[in-house]
Amino acid sequence: MAILIDASKRVLIQGITGREGSARAKLMKDYGTNVVAGVTPGRRGDEVHGIPVYDSVVQAREDRGHIDVSVIFVPAPLVKNAALEAFDAGVKLAVLVPDRVPIYDVMEIAAFAREKKARFIGPNTLGLISPGQAVLGMIGGRAQAAREWFRPGNVGVISRSGGMTSAISYYLCKAGLGLSTIVHVGGDAIIGMREADVLREFEADKETAMVVLFGEIGTNQEEEVAGLIRNGGFTKPLVAYIGGRAARSGTRFSHAGAIIEGGFGTYEGKVRALRDAGALVVEAFSDIPAAAGAVMEDLEAGKAG
Numbered sequence: 001m002a003i004l005i006d007a008s009k010r011v012l013i014q015g016i017t018g019r020e021g022s023a024r025a026k027l028m029k030d031y032g033t034n035v036v037a038g039v040t041p042g043r044r045g046d047e048v049h050g051i052p053v054y055d056s057v058v059q060a061r062e063d064r065g066h067i068d069v070s071v072i073f074v075p076a077p078l079v080k081n082a083a084l085e086a087f088d089a090g091v092k093l094a095v096l097v098p099d100r101v102p103i104y105d106v107m108e109i110a111a112f113a114r115e116k117k118a119r120f121i122g123p124n125t126l127g128l129i130s131p132g133q134a135v136l137g138m139i140g141g142r143a144q145a146a147r148e149w150f151r152p153g154n155v156g157v158i159s160r161s162g163g164m165t166s167a168i169s170y171y172l173c174k175a176g177l178g179l180s181t182i183v184h185v186g187g188d189a190i191i192g193m194r195e196a197d198v199l200r201e202f203e204a205d206k207e208t209a210m211v212v213l214f215g216e217i218g219t220n221q222e223e224e225v226a227g228l229i230r231n232g233g234f235t236k237p238l239v240a241y242i243g244g245r246a247a248r249s250g251t252r253f254s255h256a257g258a259i260i261e262g263g264f265g266t267y268e269g270k271v272r273a274l275r276d277a278g279a280l281v282v283e284a285f286s287d288i289p290a291a292a293g294a295v296m297e298d299l300e301a302g303k304a305g
Helices: 019-031 057-064 076-088 103-115 143-149 162-174 195-204 221-230 267-277 285-304
Strands: 010-014 034-039 051-054 069-072 093-096 119-121 127-130 134-137 152-159 179-184 210-216 238-243
Touching: 010 019, 010 057, 010 076, 019 034, 019 134, 019 143, 034 057, 051 057, 057 076, 069 076, 069 134, 076 093, 076 103, 103 119, 143 162, 152 162, 152 195, 162 179, 162 210, 162 285, 179 195, 195 210, 195 221, 210 221, 210 285, 221 238, 221 267, 238 267, 238 285
Parallel strands: 010 034, 010 069, 034 051, 069 093, 093 119, 152 179, 152 210, 210 238
Antiparallel strands: 127 134, 127 179
16 A cells, blocks of 8 residues: 555646656656656647646646646746646645745645645655655656665655655665655645644555654654644654754754754754654664664564464
8 A cells, every 4th residue: 555646646747848847757657657647838749758748737637637646847936836726627636846935835835725625745845655656756766766775565754854765765675674655745844744744644554554754853843743643643653763963053954944943843852752752763863774673573573463
């Protein structure tokens, strides 16, 4: 099983004729993602890697049928209009890859998504991948690398860091664990689906036995996760690592969403909240595979017993 994306989902790429859109369209299609159409205004009738291109999302839907997901690769100032267009055409999940999307634009996207009962990942996200099924965005870089690095299984991965998304997943698989879905929620301060939202999806997925989370200083996402666990909204084992332990107040750690202001969003506060809720928080990044492996062994022993 998987969350948010699998082999059956019908995918659209907005901005498919651009350099980044074209390159990532090849990754997604080569991996096996069901990419049914692309959109670039004024380019109707073109093809990119065999994928038909349309002027609008409505055109694509009318010609190709229902679309589940749109992956957006347009310049940051155009992301809002692209996302609103997708939601207005009935798309229920958008993946906003670009960074530097204006905060007020993201707030408008979020309001319209709520109105249309839609959701989005990002902005500033590498995307997500359900190993062996489909990839949205740019995780893995090339289809062959994604096949070699990530193998299917029952461990979910959530990360606030793009680079660490692939690194955690690679080392978990190297340690013998398989993954259900890998999600980079995005590095900005204001995003669509947050860590707690993704955890709710994993909670509902019968094939996901546990989740590994790479959190960071800044924002209150990890505190939300702790509250979700305390309130019974997530009941599966969670192994977590928090990046940015040495960062000082007012210093940005890696990207916009990871910054401490005063005493808010601190490493110590996040670790304490997660541990108090019952999560296993490791001190070093290198401890993640062994900790996750031990949890999985306990789960399997419990089933056997």
